[in-house]
Amino acid sequence: MHDILVLYYSQQGSTRHLANQIALGIEQAGCIARLRTVPSLHNPDAETQDPLVQKQDLEECIGLAMGSPTRFGQMAAPLKHFWDSTSDLWLKSTLQDKPACVFTSTSSLHGGQEATLLSMMLPLLHHGMVLLGIPYAEPALHTTTTGGTPYGASHLAHNNNIQLSDDEKQLCTALGKRLAANALKLQQN
Template sequence: MSDHILVLYYSRNGATKAMANRIAQGIESKGMQAKIRTVPDISDGIEFKQPIVPSEGDLFVQKADLKACAGLALGSPTRFGNMAAPLKYFLDSTSSQWLSGALVDKPASVFTSTGSMHGGQESTLLSMMIPLLHHGMVLAGLPYTHPELHSTTTGGSPYGATHYAHREKSSKLSDDERALCFAQGQRLAMIAQKLTTL
């Protein structure tokens, strides 16, 4: 069984990438590896804008990464209360993984970033959960035992970690957001470890 969790994200201004890195730290604090991957931009014609291998930054996800992972953390900035098109485009192409059951019974969590406080964080998280449920994944949110969910004045949700970037599109996470991302990674790793022993 795999000993790593796939942290898959799309980021335009860096905030979702910062969240992915912090979630990966939480995963690795529990003794599992985090494999961070992203998806390429797409053009108006729904074609990839970038080469197969990026010139810098995280590598692009491959379909084989889904089968190989022990769990999945999925992140996207919000686009009108929904996940961003590049991530949706990738998920829409995973029919063969759905048919083969590549993700069945693996744990998953979701995370997002918005430029405004009420910019659709929770609906974006819910939109990312739907294809994961179709894939048969076990969804893990953030329980209210995390004190930051009670104290945060920035991001944070029981549906998954969130970041409020304000108008200046800041990718700097608040202390509460950093704590919740880390906790989400830890929880995902703990659940993956428990499920692999069943």
């Protein structure tokens, strides 16, 4: 199996749009994108558009893309809550040497995109994952006036605009392809 887990939390829909675009890149590179989300802490029984993540998803994946909206420069609490429950996987080194990337959405230009991306990297580093960003070889990284950073894909949802710009779409797809390509290379070793 060549499943790559695309794990996200989305409240307004922007982060889910990023997840779908990254999944497109993953599938274009020949892997299966397994879209999963985490429950809201305020309404854990609310229906979600994608299935809720299970620890088995982390065990079975060959790579991980993780996304969250920005909450004061950090990942959203529901996603952090999930990672706080993964100590058993950490003790078994389940995620060690699997490639990972991160993505986020903010409602303002200086809303903490890069800080959020860095905060999401911390549990992945503790799990021993190999982190990937977006290299400047991607042309859209040089021209974007919306989202996109070398730390990971991002979206500027100014005035609640959940639609991704063309640059944001290109960068998400490129990141998904890069994640899948590296996951496949690591599987061959």
